[in-house]
Amino acid sequence: MSSSCIEEVNVRDDNWFRIASELLSRAGIQVNGSAASDIQVKHPDFFKRVLQEGSLGLGESYMDGWWECDRLDTFFTQVLRAGLEHQLPHHLKDTLRIAGARLFNLQTKKRAWIVGKEHYDLGNDLFTRMLDPQMQYSCAYWKEAQGLEEAQIAKLTLICEKLQLQPGMRVLDIGCGWGGLAQFMAQRYGVSVVGVTISAEQQKMAQERCAGLDVDIRLQDYRDLNEPFDRIVSVGMFEHVGPKNYATYFAVVDRNLKPEGLFLLHTIGSKKTDLSVDPWIDRYIFPNGCLPSVRQIATASESHFVMEDWHNFGADYDKTLMAWHERFLASWPEIAENYSDRFKRMFSYYLNACAGAFRARDIQLWQVVFSRGIENGLRVAR
DSSP: OOHHHHHHHHHHHHHHHHHHHHHHHHTTOOBTOSSTTSEEEOOTTHHHHHHHHHHHHHHHHHHTTSEEESOHHHHHHHHHHTTGGGTSOOOHHHHHHHHHHHHSOTTOTTTTHHHIIIIITSOHHHHHHHSOTTOOOSOOOOSSOSSHHHHHHHHHHHHHHHHTOOTTOEEEEETOTTSHHHHHHHHHHOOEEEEEESOHHHHHHHHHHTTTSSEEEEEOOGGGOOSOEEEEEEESOGGGTOGGGHHHHHHHHHHHEEEEEEEEEEEEEESSOOOOOOHHHHHHTSTTOOOOBHHHHHHHHTTTOEEEEEEEOTHHHHHHHHHHHHHHHHHHHHHGGGSOHHHHHHHHHHHHHHHHHHHTTSEEEEEEEEESOOTTOOOOOO
16 A cells, blocks of 8 residues: 555544554554555555444455455454454444344245355355365364365264264265265265255255265255154254254254264354354355354254264364365466456455454364263264
């Protein structure tokens, strides 16, 4: 940003500039500083826009090219650790969104298909390049892994070992994505799998990759399921269920799980019980989503299951997201003609913001194993 532009900011919006600079300084971030996490402001109305519109203004102004940052992931880590998101004024639209989540069911059967069309159907050309060969769009397990593919295989193996899969079992995969887990379970553990998704693009690829296996991929809402399974697994789908439907979700799992069965829930989680949703993520990435809390999961599940194990490896999502971002940027020249430059900025912002949030431990990643009560207890894999 040129000195003349800085002067223009000070002249036109001196108060906005001062307030924003003071807030950012609490997170160790300078305006037009030299550190990788410092922001470079390109538009004089940036400060006013962010202070008035909060998260939505910050994200949209980045998409519009109003500011730059060499390391967005570090920027968000510092911002969240300093708690700056709680120091911004609450925009009226944000207040109305929270009120709406309390009053209305934003994840009805009809509305549940929105996220499939707006995010997961973005294009298999994007996701096949960004993700690993197993097409895992959820947190990898980096305990001993050296790279993304190895870490995702470790995650799939961990899930299967926790479920104690045996040949001949019938497994339900709620929110099966592109079929990577279904294929892995069928090939390596000899089980029969039914996978359900609300994304037509995911169903198409999942059916192709699971061809010839004992796998049935359905375009179906989970609430319509009513058949017996030995094991049930759900990876990266519960974030789209919504608080109004948590009780229904666990009732559906209970209805479909055999008496001696096991259920594994893999989900991003909030460290506190809160119906608020980041407005930028809600508008541009995952419409109608909401992160569950420990309390919400416990309350919804306690009348149905014994909670056998709760495993938090949310710090691994930071490495996963940064690996995705690296692959996204590397593959951009191959797919650029299918997307706009504004989309590229949006998607980079999304991946880095989420990485920063996990690094700051602001959000979590849980694997929770449920049963109806194992007589001698469950020895859970790590």
